[in-house]
Structures are given as structure tokens and as C-alpha cells.
Amino acid sequence: MRKKIAAANWKMNLTLAQGEQLINDILQAGIKLQEGQEVVVATPFPYLLKAKALLKNYPGFYVAAQNCYSEKSGAYTGEVSAEMLQSIGVDYVILGHSERREYFQESNAMLAKKIDVALAYGIKPIFCCGEPLEIRKAETQNAYVAKQLEESLYHLTAEQLKQVVIAYEPIWAIGTGLTASAQQAQDMHAYIRAQIAEKYGREAALGLSILYGGSAKPGNAGELFACPDVDGGLIGGASLVAADFTAIISKL
Numbered sequence: 001m002r003k004k005i006a007a008a009n010w011k012m013n014l015t016l017a018q019g020e021q022l023i024n025d026i027l028q029a030g031i032k033l034q035e036g037q038e039v040v041v042a043t044p045f046p047y048l049l050k051a052k053a054l055l056k057n058y059p060g061f062y063v064a065a066q067n068c069y070s071e072k073s074g075a076y077t078g079e080v081s082a083e084m085l086q087s088i089g090v091d092y093v094i095l096g097h098s099e100r101r102e103y104f105q106e107s108n109a110m111l112a113k114k115i116d117v118a119l120a121y122g123i124k125p126i127f128c129c130g131e132p133l134e135i136r137k138a139e140t141q142n143a144y145v146a147k148q149l150e151e152s153l154y155h156l157t158a159e160q161l162k163q164v165v166i167a168y169e170p171i172w173a174i175g176t177g178l179t180a181s182a183q184q185a186q187d188m189h190a191y192i193r194a195q196i197a198e199k200y201g202r203e204a205a206l207g208l209s210i211l212y213g214g215s216a217k218p219g220n221a222g223e224l225f226a227c228p229d230v231d232g233g234l235i236g237g238a239s240l241v242a243a244d245f246t247a248i249i250s251k252l
């Protein structure tokens, strides 16, 4: 059975003290994760060690980075490698978030390299895909997402793909308050799963966790997560409020 995941993406928010408080508040809510459920917290780089220390004794709770570099090591001032993340116990890395694609010009080809280097160091990629508003309006979102999958993921072996989580994040829904309807999310998730089945076979597709991201909150998470191909969420704004994020976890 595939994993159900609630992943928090803090982005460039919170001080260390605020982040620590948020994690402690989430842990104190006494959430009982069921078999196969995971909570992932993606913090800014400087907080990863602390987050790992706070979460490591809680089964089912994991830490993610929000990015890593595409090269293994070397003269890349300011960058952070997958090996560095591995050396401090980071479990997941978000790759291909639309903000990275837009503000830092991350292409599908560069993301393919980042995925390779993350996997080489045992870090599981949470690969984000999703279309901008003009593509949705033109009703060409399936082809757009298929190209993202093809150019960043399809060089992987079936064994490698088992380590990958996909997050479908329609750009028009991120941080805008506009959520994809449960039907829109389900349709795209089913499409992604069908594409993976075509490339890697039915078993691989059925084992793949596909998360929804885009203005998910306690009020809509239940309906979204109830869709048969939605395996949880990647949560931005609502993950910064302990009560909201714990409410979302409870909908897994």
C-alpha cells in the first residue's frame, strides 16, 4: 500500500525559535499516525539539524530540505549538496517547486540532475509539477505535466522511482487561496498515475504517492485527501500554524 503523506513546506519563513515552537506544538498535539502515514517537515537549511533532533524519536515524522544543488561537490559558493543533507540525516528533499522554477530558472533538465544526485545519497525527492494559469485556461495541463514528468523523471529506473514522491501543485493555486477542486485534483492525479503506469507498469504506478499542493487547508483537506489518487498534501501557508497543520494531518 502506498504512503499517505502530509508535508509542510515552510519556505523562507520563521526564525529558529519560531520553528522549534511550531514543531513542539505539532508534537504536543499527540497525533497518532496510522500504519503507512508520514509527516514531513521541510525547513530552511539552517534549521534542518534542529528539526531532525526534535523529530527523530517520533516514528513517521521526517525532515526535508527545500532544495539541493545538482552537482556532487565543489566550487559552488552558497549551494548545498545532497551529500551534506545526507550527512545530517535529512530524509527528503523538495525539488522542482514552482517558486524555484520561476525565480531561480530551474529547468526540467536541471531537476533531472538534482533528482539523480539526491537519490545517489539516499535522499527521497518530492518532485513538484504543475501548470500555470494560462495552460489550465487553454486546457493543455495534461500535456504540460506529462512533459515535466518525462524530462525530469523518465530516465530513472523502476527501482529508483520507488524512492520518489510526486507533488502536483497547480501554480494558480499556490498561495493564492484558489484551490483546485477535488475533481480537478483527482483528474490530474489519475492522469499522472496513468502516465507512470504506461512508462513503468501498473505496480510501480500503484505504489507511487502523489500529493496535492495549492492552498490546502483544514477546511478542504478532507475532501481532497478522500480522492482515490490523492495521497496527501504538500502544504505551504497552512503548515505554519500548528493547529491548521495538525488538523490537515488528521485528514490523511
Ligand code: PEP
Binding pocket: 009, 169, 173, 174, 175, 176, 213, 214, 215, 216, 234, 235, 236, 237, 238
Ligand atoms: C506550496 O508552496 O508548496 C504550497 C502548496 O503553498 P500553499 O499551501 O500556501 O498554497
